[in-house]
Amino acid sequence: QVQLVESGGGLVQAGGSLRLSCAASGRTFRAYDMGWFRQAPGKEREFVAGISWSGGRTDYTDSVKGRFTISRDNAKNTVYLQMNSLKPEDTAVYSCAAAMSGGSISYVGSYGYWGQGTQVTVSS
Secondary structure (H helix, E strand, C coil): CCCEEEECCEEEECCCCEEEEEEECCCCHHHEEEEEEEECCCCCCEEEEEECCCCCCEEECHHHCCCEEEEEECCCCEEEEEECCCCHHHCEEEEEEEEECCCCCCCHHHCCEECCCEEEEEEC
16 A cells, blocks of 8 residues: 655746655555646546656656656655646646556556645646
8 A cells, every 4th residue: 555645736827837746655666657647626637647667658648748747766755747837727736646557657547546636826
């Protein structure tokens, strides 16, 4: 089992940057693929970015490609989401999630463990 705690959210102007962090408990962090999802008010949860257990495979939703970067540090049990050139439409609660490796890193159903989320608000 793994527990996830996000941090790094906040209020930023359009064009600005934020880096989200997700700290995982447990000694088996490297066994999990990790993902970032977001949910805006009145909308369904959507996939943002995913990374395989080794970091060798990543995937992004089209709307963030070229602006967001997912990475992980297995020694620190942490996954990151660097968000640049933020837009008002990026405003949402961002949650990290963990999945046993081997499945699709972009499919929400692959993920069995979720953090509580951190709010990101981008002002225009």
